[in-house]
Amino acid sequence: MIEAMFAGTLGQFSLDVALELPGTGVTGLFGPSGCGKTTLLRCLAGLTRLPGGFLRVGDDVWQDGQRFVPPHKRQIGYVFQDSRLFAHLSVLQNLRFGLLRSSEKHMLRSGEKHMLRSGAKHIAEADVIGMLGLEPFLARYPAKLSGGERQRVAIGRALLAQPRLMLLDEPLAAIDRAAAHEILPKLRDIAVMFGVPVIHVAHDMAELERIADFLVLMRQDGRIAATGPLGAMLTDLSLPLALRQEAAVVLGLTAGDYDEAYGLTLCNGPGLSVTVPARLGVGEKIRLRIRASDVSLARERPAGSSILNILPARIVEVQIGEGAHINLVLGVGEGERLLCAITRKSWDVLGLRLGDEVFAQVKAVALAAR
Amino acid sequence: MWPAVALSLELATVTTFLLLLLGVPLAWVLARANGFLGEAVAALVALPIVLPPTVIGFYLLLLLGPHGPIAPLLGLRTLAFSFTGLVIGSVIYSLPFMVQPVRNAFRGLGPAPWEAALTLRASPLDAFFSVALPLAQGGILTGIILSFAHTLGEFGVVLMLGGDIPGRTEVLSIVIFNDVDNLQWGEAGALAAGMAGFSFLAVLVMFLAEKRMARLRA
Numbered sequence A: 001m002i003e004a005m006f007a008g009t010l011g012q013f014s015l016d017v018a019l020e021l022p023g024t025g026v027t028g029l030f031g032p033s034g035c036g037k038t039t040l041l042r043c044l045a046g047l048t049r050l051p052g053g054f055l056r057v058g059d060d061v062w063q064d065g066q067r068f069v070p071p072h073k074r075q076i077g078y079v080f081q082d083s084r085l086f087a088h089l090s091v092l093q094n095l096r097f098g099l100l101r102s103s104e105k106h107m108l109r110s111g112e113k114h115m116l117r118s119g120a121k122h123i124a125e126a127d128v129i130g131m132l133g134l135e136p137f138l139a140r141y142p143a144k145l146s147g148g149e150r151q152r153v154a155i156g157r158a159l160l161a162q163p164r165l166m167l168l169d170e171p172l173a174a175i176d177r178a179a180a181h182e183i184l185p186k187l188r189d190i191a192v193m194f195g196v197p198v199i200h201v202a203h204d205m206a207e208l209e210r211i212a213d214f215l216v217l218m219r220q221d222g223r224i225a226a227t228g229p230l231g232a233m234l235t236d237l238s239l240p241l242a243l244r245q246e247a248a249v250v251l252g253l254t255a256g257d258y259d260e261a262y263g264l265t266l267c268n269g270p271g272l273s274v275t276v277p278a279r280l281g282v283g284e285k286i287r288l289r290i291r292a293s294d295v296s297l298a299r300e301r302p303a304g305s306s307i308l309n310i311l312p313a314r315i316v317e318v319q320i321g322e323g324a325h326i327n328l329v330l331g332v333g334e335g336e337r338l339l340c341a342i343t344r345k346s347w348d349v350l351g352l353r354l355g356d357e358v359f360a361q362v363k364a365v366a367l368a369a370r
Numbered sequence B: 001m002w003p004a005v006a007l008s009l010e011l012a013t014v015t016t017f018l019l020l021l022l023g024v025p026l027a028w029v030l031a032r033a034n035g036f037l038g039e040a041v042a043a044l045v046a047l048p049i050v051l052p053p054t055v056i057g058f059y060l061l062l063l064l065g066p067h068g069p070i071a072p073l074l075g076l077r078t079l080a081f082s083f084t085g086l087v088i089g090s091v092i093y094s095l096p097f098m099v100q101p102v103r104n105a106f107r108g109l110g111p112a113p114w115e116a117a118l119t120l121r122a123s124p125l126d127a128f129f130s131v132a133l134p135l136a137q138g139g140i141l142t143g144i145i146l147s148f149a150h151t152l153g154e155f156g157v158v159l160m161l162g163g164d165i166p167g168r169t170e171v172l173s174i175v176i177f178n179d180v181d182n183l184q185w186g187e188a189g190a191l192a193a194g195m196a197g198f199s200f201l202a203v204l205v206m207f208l209a210e211k212r213m214a215r216l217r218a
Helices: A035-044 A091-101 A106-110 A125-132 A147-158 A175-195 A205-211 A232-233 A344-350 B002-032 B036-050 B054-064 B085-111 B112-117 B126-135 B137-150 B154-160 B172-183 B185-217
Strands: A002-010 A013-021 A026-030 A054-057 A058-064 A076-079 A167-168 A199-203 A215-218 A224-229 A246-261 A264-269 A272-276 A285-291 A297-298 A309-319 A325-332 A337-344 A357-360 A365-370
Touching: A013 A224, A013 B126, A026 A035, A026 A167, A026 A175, A026 A205, A026 A344, A026 B185, A035 A076, A035 A167, A035 A199, A054 A344, A058 B126, A076 B112, A091 A125, A091 A147, A125 A147, A147 A167, A147 A175, A167 A175, A175 A199, A175 A205, A175 B002, A199 A205, A199 B002, A205 A232, A205 A246, A205 A285, A205 A337, A205 A365, A215 A232, A232 A246, A232 A344, A246 A272, A246 A337, A272 A285, A272 A309, A285 A337, A297 A325, A309 A337, A325 A344, A325 A357, A325 B154, A337 A344, B002 B036, B002 B085, B002 B126, B002 B172, B036 B085, B054 B085, B054 B154, B085 B112, B085 B126, B085 B154, B126 B137, B137 B185, B154 B172, B172 B185
Parallel strands: A026 A199, A026 A215, A076 A167, A167 A199
Antiparallel strands: A002 A013, A002 A054, A054 A058, A215 A224, A246 A264, A246 A285, A264 A272, A285 A365, A297 A357, A309 A325, A309 A357, A325 A337
């Protein structure tokens, strides 16, 4: 559990937040540019000091009225947008920079025995190099790396400093899309494989839909708009997320049988099954993204439809405005939710009401993570 | 002629070494200071660039001479007209040639590598030695070459502070001056050519090194 409270103004940014974040998984920090996401992250790292702030990570207080633990005494891993590799060191030396300084020997020597991660598993160099595919360029210098490669090294370097908390400041914003696409799942692996909680700042919601478990939504004025588990946040009609053009939900499913003849895998979640056009291994955990605009409604189960995924659903929330479209939340399976955007005219023609049993036709699903 | 060459080289070496110990930390502090006080100290350090060497020599003579405050403190009659006096004078005279390039190098780094080092468990002292110093090596090399070459060619301060004592304070540039005074054009020419050649090589090495480092970092 991470507890943070920061209020104050720094230059042109003002921040006023009180947060409780889970101590596991990936937490996404999302908001318009200039809302103070980076400032908040820097406060967590101790790189920026806001007097009067409070920060507790697990049982350790890193900042309160009297105390301010300097950044080098906080067990964090920080990945900057611009990677900040040390130009005078090779990739391997960069990777070992924090590793050496977080070793037991180093800590005992500098009298920081308390910083040893009691009970935590040591994050091994070979595992990190393997996960991030760094083997081919260990001997190279940062100047000879591409943007994506640099960021992979920066992630590895931070992870090898044996952090209890990883702070990622838009690590994929400055690199090309293909490289970013490849790195994104690795950010989730930090939390899943190495058990280190991740706070990931992003300005692209699609990134967070693929990897986040928990979401913090910030407003332009440096305050928190809402926090909560990803699923609940995505389907909250009172938040701007659910009303976006590309509003979507993610479903966590387990892959079942693969239909060789058609190249489809049947994936199962609580009380529902979805056919996914991909070859997946039986038992594989996947994350499926379904856009509101890809879901349409029918009163009766449609016969003779080309759409494969037709799910019995119930209208659990609706927001009707003056515009042509209305936004709905549908309950499917056992407690899962879908977003659906239909025209106000369709709503009236079908005579739909809150609580009605309907059929949700899902035109397309996208594999968000596997 | 050769004792003067040896003396000049010795003076330049000792001065450059002291400037590394003194100038680099000072440059670090000045690179991070952004208030008025920082700029005022920086201006004071830079003063020898614009001040006539005789003026610096004059004040140093007052400071280090028999009636100045420093020598009695050390139990000496005077620091003027001694090698130690010359070293002190040279350090002050060449200080900006070490501090300016190193300060600019530290400034050029910005806070980015520094912050990265802190988030990787490096204490501020550790981060200075393992990150800031090696990354500023280009500026430090420039500082070393400029300080050395500048001290080697020193004239006004030495003459004011050290007088002209052969073997003790008679440095290269003073020998050249005396040679010309005594119409010994041959020796003056050889020394002048040697100085010019050395200075050219030093600055050339500096430029080549800078270019090479810029290419490595690109």
